Structures are given as structure tokens and as C-alpha cells.
Amino acid sequence: MPRITRRALFGTAAGLVLATPALAAFPDRPLRIISGYAPGGLNDIVSRAMAQALTPILGQNVVVENRAGAAGAVGATAAARATPDGHTLWMGIVDTQAIIPTAYRNVQYDPDKDFAPISLVAHFPFGIVVGPSQPGIKDFDQLIAAAKAAPGKFSFASWGIASTSHLAMERVLRAKGVEMLHVPFTSQAPGMQAIMASQVDCMALPAGGAETMIRDGRTRCLAVIAPEQLELIPGVPTVREKGIDLASGLWKAIYAPAKTPPEILAKINAAVRQAMQAPSFIEVVRQQGAKPQPSTPQELAELGRTERAAWGEVVKATGAYVT
Template sequence: MPQLPRRALLRAAATLPLAAPALAAWPDRPVRIISGFAPGGLNDIVSRAMAQALTPLLGQGVMVENRPGAGGSIGAAAAARATPDGSTLWMGIVDTQAINPFAYKSLPYDPERDFAPISLVAHFPFGLVVGPSRPGITDFPALMAAARAAPGRISYASWGIASTPHLAMERILRAQRGDQGAEMLHVPFTSQAPAMQAVMAGQVDCFALPAGGAESMTRDGRTRAVAVMARAPLEILPGAPPLSTHGIPLSSGLWKAIYAPARTPPEVVARLNGAVREAMTAPAFIEVVRQQGAVPEPTTPEDLAELGRRERQAWGEVVRATGATLG
């Protein structure tokens, strides 16, 4: 076969289209998931399960960074300020993404402007637990009767003013007031774990919290789940009927979702969405979510953005109705 002259080869090469540059390895550094709440609570549990499931998919270590305080606002602000390169994720919840904008007069972040939605994780329904301080209260009607008989004497825990447990209990009490009135004393804590401990120690009377935490509180029989804030009974809290059986059509709980900082490149958002959705198919992740009374609910970024808009409208109305605001 004759050889082409060197000049001919160079001229031919010059006419060929340039090859597309190789895609840079991504991520090129360890990834962190920021959680706005302390270790030991549901946000921490789900964040760590997500980190474990993502690690083999991203080919990098994925760690959880707990930044608790101010109803999750400290962690949210840290995530919003992070470099938008896909190396920082944010485990947002309904409190941080839909309630805080109405509960706080000033926030160090904007839940819509400062985050790029990746995917919903799941909805986690609440269970209502009564602690050992009230051994005679064995069901929901007895709890409401006690609240009417001694207004302000029965106490309930939450992980902060205007948090979902606070607002959920206020919605229950408002539904029960009628002509007789039903009042309870709200005792806010900084996160779920210390609130659970206070109820189990008999320092606070009851707590509406994610069903997985409620189940763990009732294992020794000292605390009792008297209701679930779900449309149907929950397998992990047998014997605790939905509030609808008592005439309260209320289902409430937490939704959790993964976000990246705003201005994260669209191609990185797409890759993250694919990785997070695949992570939610991992048997270990599914089991962690199942133990919390939920199932994984992967979505597109667009569907998560729409959920956020709907939830801000709904919870804004609840905050205004209850007057639960902070400075």
C-alpha cells in the first residue's frame, strides 16, 4: 500500500472535525451532605443512609456534616453558600424549605432562590407518643380529655417553635377546641433526640414525631403511641389508629429532599439526580426508610421544585393561622 506524503497527511488531518474533549472526572473530590440537625435524629439517619448508598455510585467518599441550629437554618445557609460544583448536597426538610420562610422574620437563605432541587427522598408520617409522666392516658381521646380538663397542664415536645411537630400539634388542638377548649404547654427543644429523651424521662408528656422515632420510644412499653398522623394505620406502630378515626382528617409529617447550591451546572444536577435516584433503590437504603414508616419517592428536579412551591403556600397559611413566628 503506497504511503501518503507527510504534507498530505497533515492537510487531511486539518480537515477532520476536532474530537470532543474528554469529560472531566466528576466528582473529583469527596462529597458532603449537610444536615441541619444534630446527630441521632431522623435527618441524620436518612442522610447517613443516603451517603452510604451514594458512595459507590459516585466513586468518592460521601460524608455527613451536621450543622444544627435555628430550625435547620444554620445548615441551610452553609449549604447555600457552598461552591456550586456538586461536591456539597443539602438534606432539606419541610421545615427548612417551606416553613422557615414564614416563621422567621429574617432568614440567611432563600429556599427557592438559593438551592437547585435534585430529588425528593420520602414523606415520613408522624406518630403521637405519650410518655410515662401520664400513665393513665392510654389513647387519643384520653389525651384530649386531659388537655380540656387542665388547660396548659399537659405538655408536648417539639424540635423548635414553628417546627412541624409544633404546628402539627397546634392543628390538632385547634381542631379539638370547640366550645370546651383544649390547651397544651409547648416545650421546644433544639432537635428530635433531646425531645425524645425528655418525654421518655417523664419531663414532658407527649411528642408528635416521625413514626420511626415513635416506634423506638415505645419498645419498652413505658411510652405509648396513641395515634398516627397518616391516612392509614402504620405497620411499625400497630394499635395506634389514624387521627381520621377520631374525626380529625389530618395527615402530617416530614418530607425530606436532596438539593445542591443554586448555580450548580445543569449537567451536574442531572448526574446527581440520576445518582440519588439509583441510591434510593439500594436494599439497605430502602430498609432504613421502611423502618421509619415510609418508602423512597424519587422525583425529577422539576417535580421537587413544584412540591416546594405548593408546600410553601400550604404551610405559610398554617404559620399565619397559629401565629408561630420567631425573631
């Protein structure tokens, strides 16, 4: 049995005493959640709902800072370089944590080394919408038939090259032998606006955004890339019902910069899990076709590794590399 000296014992006790005030003081000022996308899109909506729910729990204002660019890589880099004291959080998504590191040649952050995982937030299924530029297309089969008859004439939007929006749509089109022009935007909201303005024909985007777009009747959701039909958009078939074995969506999760003290990470994890039980947060997520899915940091870390390997294969197959 190892010998415990008085110096070691009192050294450990002193460390605990010193650590306690630091933890008790956290947070001692407002916090920020960095979102890698422009205001108005799903990441912004969920980030603001989380900030609102966290504010009374942590006893400090929590604000959202939008840092759009490079399909989320600009915001991820800023979050990775933030002071690791718990006052900066990062709303990461599958794009930033799993796809960009495999698709971009000059990534300025490492998803494993530069971030401390806190908790998964939710998985958001995708819907495929067609806009007013194609008023005659009423269902998924008509879209595929029209696109096959005119290769390259149709276009689809995404929130960036090698984003989930881009790659999910590419997988659908490739499965049907269809070619379309890809038009990337900096985030979800500009892509949706381009659809409504008839600048682009269609887009794969989270179901909540699809449901919002179809309310005026000019935009239609033709299919959902989900395991089953969604209550949020009733009656819309899955792509599996159309012969494509695919279920794809967008997961979001909370991270902190690496080297954030473990005791602070634990406190944030508890606060985030509590925030996801807030009725206001649950309702926001429900409106996007999903449910809150809290996790442990270990579960989130494993999800990132698994998804990075899976999406890396898609990037390789499609050649969607970014220099």
C-alpha cells in the same frame, strides 16, 4: 432559518470539549451531605443511609455534616453558601424548604434562589406519643380529656418553633380545643430524650421515632397523623378516626447549592435515584414507616412551592412567627 456561522459552530464544539473533562472529573474528592439537625434524629438517619448508598455509586466517600440550630435554618444557610461544584449536598425537609421561609422574620437563605432541587427522598408520617410522665394515659381520647381538664398543665415537645412537629401538634390540639405548653428543642433527638426523661409529656414525631420509643412499654403511641393506619405501628388509630381531618408528615429531599452546573446536577440526580434502590436504603426508610420516592428536579421544585403556600396558611393561623 437562522444562519449558523463557523465561529458559532466551533465555539459550541469547544464549549462541549471544555465541559466534558469537568463532568468526567466529578466527583474528584469526597462529598458531604449537610443535615440541619443533631445526630440521632430522622434527618441524620436518612442522611447517613443516603451517604452510605451514594459512596460506591459516585466512587468517593460521602459523609454527613450535622449543622444543627434554628430548626434547621443554620444548616440550610450553610448549604446555600457552599461552593456550587456538586461536592456539597443538602438534605432539606419541609421545615427548611417550606415553613421557615414563611415563619422566620430574618431568614438568611431563599429556598428557590439559593438551592438547586435534585430529588425528593420520601414522605414520613407522624405519630403522637405520650411518655412515662403520664402513666395513666393509654389512648388518644384520654390524653385529650386530661388536657382539657387541666389547661396548660400538659406539655409537648417539638424540634423547633414553627417546625412541622410543632405545627402538626398545634393543629391537632386546636381541632380538639385543647391548650398545651410548647417546649421546642433544636432537633428531634433531644425532644425524644426529654419525653423519656419525663421532662415533657408528649410529642408529634415521625412514625419511626415513635416506634422506637414505644418498645420499652413506658412510652405509647396514641395516634398517627396519616391517611391510614401504619404497618410499622399496627393498631394505632389515625387522628381522622378520632374526628380530626388531618394528615401530616415530614418530607425530605436532596438539593445542591444554586449555580451548580446542570450536567453535575443531572449526574447527582441519577446517582441519588440509584441510591434509593439500594436494599440498605430501602430498609432504613421502611423502618421509618415510609418508602423511597424519587422525583425529577421539576417535581421537587413544584412540591416546595405548593407546600410553602399551604404551611404559610398554618403559620398565619397559629401565629407561629419567629423573630
